[in-house]
Amino acid sequence: MAVSPDRGRRPTLDTIALEVGVSRATVSNAYNRPDQLSVQLRERIIATAKRLGYAGPDPTARSLATQRTGAVAFLLGQGLSSAFSDPALTIMLDSLAATVDSGDRALLLLPGVDDQGPRPASVARAQTDVVVAYSLPDGAPALDAVRERQLPLVVVDQPVVPDSARVELDDVAGATLAARHLGELGHRNVGILGFSLSPDGRHGPADRGRVRVARYRVTRDRVAGYLAGLAPFGIGPDEVPVWEANCGDQQFGRAGALWLMGNRPRPTALLCMSDELALGAIRAATELGLSVPRDISVVGFDDTPGATWSDPPLTTIRQDLVAKGRRAGELALRMLDGAGPGDPTTMGVELIPRASTAPPAR
Amino acid sequence: MAVSPDRGRRPTLDTIALEVGVSRATVSNAYNRPDQLSVQLRERIIATAKRLGYAGPDPTARSLATQRTGAVAFLLGQGLSSAFSDPALTIMLDSLAATVDSGDRALLLLPGVDDQGPRPASVARAQTDVVVAYSLPDGAPALDAVRERQLPLVVVDQPVVPDSARVELDDVAGATLAARHLGELGHRNVGILGFSLSPDGRHGPADRGRVRVARYRVTRDRVAGYLAGLAPFGIGPDEVPVWEANCGDQQFGRAGALWLMGNRPRPTALLCMSDELALGAIRAATELGLSVPRDISVVGFDDTPGATWSDPPLTTIRQDLVAKGRRAGELALRMLDGAGPGDPTTMGVELIPRASTAPPAR
DNA sequence: CAGGCTATCTGAAGCGCTTCAGCACGCGCC
DNA sequence: GGCGCGTGCTGAAGCGCTTCAGATAGCCTG
Numbered sequence: 001m002a003v004s005p006d007r008g009r010r011p012t013l014d015t016i017a018l019e020v021g022v023s024r025a026t027v028s029n030a031y032n033r034p035d036q037l038s039v040q041l042r043e044r045i046i047a048t049a050k051r052l053g054y055a056g057p058d059p060t061a062r063s064l065a066t067q068r069t070g071a072v073a074f075l076l077g078q079g080l081s082s083a084f085s086d087p088a089l090t091i092m093l094d095s096l097a098a099t100v101d102s103g104d105r106a107l108l109l110l111p112g113v114d115d116q117g118p119r120p121a122s123v124a125r126a127q128t129d130v131v132v133a134y135s136l137p138d139g140a141p142a143l144d145a146v147r148e149r150q151l152p153l154v155v156v157d158q159p160v161v162p163d164s165a166r167v168e169l170d171d172v173a174g175a176t177l178a179a180r181h182l183g184e185l186g187h188r189n190v191g192i193l194g195f196s197l198s199p200d201g202r203h204g205p206a207d208r209g210r211v212r213v214a215r216y217r218v219t220r221d222r223v224a225g226y227l228a229g230l231a232p233f234g235i236g237p238d239e240v241p242v243w244e245a246n247c248g249d250q251q252f253g254r255a256g257a258l259w260l261m262g263n264r265p266r267p268t269a270l271l272c273m274s275d276e277l278a279l280g281a282i283r284a285a286t287e288l289g290l291s292v293p294r295d296i297s298v299v300g301f302d303d304t305p306g307a308t309w310s311d312p313p314l315t316t317i318r319q320d321l322v323a324k325g326r327r328a329g330e331l332a333l334r335m336l337d338g339a340g341p342g343d344p345t346t347m348g349v350e351l352i353p354r355a356s357t358a359p360p361a362r
Numbered sequence: 363m364a365v366s367p368d369r370g371r372r373p374t375l376d377t378i379a380l381e382v383g384v385s386r387a388t389v390s391n392a393y394n395r396p397d398q399l400s401v402q403l404r405e406r407i408i409a410t411a412k413r414l415g416y417a418g419p420d421p422t423a424r425s426l427a428t429q430r431t432g433a434v435a436f437l438l439g440q441g442l443s444s445a446f447s448d449p450a451l452t453i454m455l456d457s458l459a460a461t462v463d464s465g466d467r468a469l470l471l472l473p474g475v476d477d478q479g480p481r482p483a484s485v486a487r488a489q490t491d492v493v494v495a496y497s498l499p500d501g502a503p504a505l506d507a508v509r510e511r512q513l514p515l516v517v518v519d520q521p522v523v524p525d526s527a528r529v530e531l532d533d534v535a536g537a538t539l540a541a542r543h544l545g546e547l548g549h550r551n552v553g554i555l556g557f558s559l560s561p562d563g564r565h566g567p568a569d570r571g572r573v574r575v576a577r578y579r580v581t582r583d584r585v586a587g588y589l590a591g592l593a594p595f596g597i598g599p600d601e602v603p604v605w606e607a608n609c610g611d612q613q614f615g616r617a618g619a620l621w622l623m624g625n626r627p628r629p630t631a632l633l634c635m636s637d638e639l640a641l642g643a644i645r646a647a648t649e650l651g652l653s654v655p656r657d658i659s660v661v662g663f664d665d666t667p668g669a670t671w672s673d674p675p676l677t678t679i680r681q682d683l684v685a686k687g688r689r690a691g692e693l694a695l696r697m698l699d700g701a702g703p704g705d706p707t708t709m710g711v712e713l714i715p716r717a718s719t720a721p722p723a724r
Numbered sequence: 725c726a727g728g729c730t731a732t733c734t735g736a737a738g739c740g741c742t743t744c745a746g747c748a749c750g751c752g753c754c
Numbered sequence: 755g756g757c758g759c760g761t762g763c764t765g766a767a768g769c770g771c772t773t774c775a776g777a778t779a780g781c782c783t784g
Contacts (some may be wrong), residue, residue, distance in 0.1 A: 064739085425739095
């Protein structure tokens with residue numbers, strides 16, 4: 001007996017079951033375990049569903065029953081536009097997205113508010129099975145919310161959180177490599193063009209005190225690495241000016257480089273924490289009529305596509321962003337299957353010398 | 363009587379209710395309707411919850427009961443890294459995210475696969491109340507999936523879908539404006555540096571036939587607008603070479619511009635569908651030893667921050683990306699409250715003349 | 725003191741689905 | 755002919771929460 005489609009209400013599994021004259025379990029199986037019923041019955045069910053406008057099991061109800069949402073939450077320190085101004089993030093995220101997507105999961109994006117990371121309430125209400133955090137300041141409240149919910153957590157780059165899986169870059173080593181490269185070329189006056197040190201929206205020159213209390217581990221480590229790499233050449237920490245950008249895009253790189261190049265003695269080289277910043281620095285040098293690398297050398301970080309393509313091509317520290325995103329995705333999927341956090345994965349770094357560095361003119 | 367915390371199992375509302383000695387409804391109210399119970403009881407409940415490690419009502423169960431997920435799904439034509447290579451998208455998306463976030467909703471990101479948009483299965487399983495689609499090719503299967511689920515839909519830019527809210531740009535008008543500007547300056551040899559015409563990964567020169575069957579409305583309209591703007595100056599469609607980029611980043615702009623500038627007679631001006639492409643074009647011109655705008659004029663589209671900042675600053679067509687994202691977000695939130703799609707919102711365009719265009723040298 | 729309020733709290737009915745133990749039946753096998 | 759087994763399907767017990775129509779009790783009013 002055909003039952004008229006419920007008036008006004010969306011059809012559910014029951015609607016279809018009733019209409020076809022089978023049990024609800026069978027309809028469920030038609031969608032989830034085709035091997036559990038005969039082909040004919042399944043086809044009849046699917047056809048009926050289509051006829052009644054039933055689009056398949058409700059995702060929310062399914063999630064409740066299965067105890068998994070099928071989503072991976074991605075926590076970001078900053079808002080979307082500043083976060084995405086750095087290709088390094090988008091490349092990583094793309095790779096992460098592709099990985100979780102291949103595990104049939106969606107990406108729930110929780111952008112940061114005021115550079116503090118997402119609000120804890122957003123995290124508390126997020127429908128997700130696992131969380132990937134990127135570039136949050138130490139002690140971000142969002143991480144407490146994650147812990148309260150006991151969600152598996154993958155932290156990329158920073159900060160260190162107990163019981164979480166980690167994907168890290170050896171930032172100190174990378175920065176050291178960059179600095180040593182400059183030292184070996186003979187540079188003795190070097191400036192640092194860095195990321196934000198703490199989530200307070202500040203940008204501009206940063207003194208030693210500010211560096212010491214930095215709440216972003218990556219920035220802290222890279223500064224430390226730069227200084228460590230310069231030390232063997234007799235360059236003391238106080239001789240190295242640091243400029244802090246509060247967003248990684250080229251405009252900030254340009255502004256910072258202009259300030260750094262205004263220092264006396266003028267630096268003969270700039271250590272930049274990202275390729276974007278470095279591109280801004282090259283831009284600034286050109287504006288001042290300085291030639292790179294003749295008058296000033298510039299080192300980037302990340303080896304994004306822009307580094308190859310710039311004029312001159314950037315000497316930079318390469319990290320494998322695609323592998324990093326993939327790895328974060330894999331860890332997330334693995335923790336979903338109940339695996340423990342395991343040991344942190346540390347990604348390697350490599351110096352890629354190109355044409356933006358040379359010995360200083362004398 | 364204190365009940366020992368369930369061994370192994372996560373606490374639920376019932377756990378807390380039992381422990382405090384109240385009904386489950388009361389615990390629920392403690393979280394959702396604080397005015398429904400006395401302050402003391404509420405505090406006792408919250409304290410007990412904290413003690414037992416209960417992080418608040420399970421989002422999935424809540425969603426099932428309330429029949430709303432609290433998420434906005436964002437469907438993207440392409441993968442993340444190519445989509446985010448254009449600041450125009452990230453600015454818009456950031457504004458969208460801020461808007462939906464202020465409505466206490468998360469953003470579920472469904473990136474496209476093979477430029478065809480998200481897979482229909484992903485859409486079918488997405489936990490969302492409303493969908494915002496951006497830059498999908500006409501007839502993307504993901505849109506069928508949205509329709510099957512009868513989810514409210516907001517389409518940004520393209521394509522046209524029945525019963526959906528729309529936020530559009532007047533692409534034809536914008537492109538016409540750009541082309542007319544060149545015509546008025548006296549340019550008669552113009553090339554078009556455009557977005558992808560169809561989601562097949564092709565890039566390179568595009569003939570008239572390919573333009574005609576383009577599956578991206580935006581690209582189609584802009585080409586049409588360009589040609590319409592050039593026509594009054596006696597420039598026929600067949601005299602205007604078109605190069606198609608399959609991703610909006612500067613490298614493609616450079617490559618396309620190199621090809622366009624290789625045409626004979628060499629164009630004296632390039633119409634670019636985004637500022638990024640235009641920046642790549644300027645780059646290409648510089649590489650060829652041509653000066654912008656003396657030897658070749660370049661017009662962008664969008665008026666992203668890079669346009670102001672480039673050398674020379676870009677003449678471009680301004681669209682208000684922040685307003686566009688906000689509007690899309692508002693429409694999404696409004697449709698959630700049961701509002702109908704309403705009339706399409708058409709965002710205005712404006713020509714911003716800067717230094718990258720000038721009369722052709724003769 | 726009856727009557728009516730207000731402030732609090734409860735019971736029970738869902739929300740739409742998955743899953744697992746089990747049942748019925750037919751088939752092959754010795 | 756009895757046994758064991760695989761196939762195809764069902765019933766019922768959840769998953770964890772919200773919500774709404776009461777119930778209860780204290781308090782004020784006249």
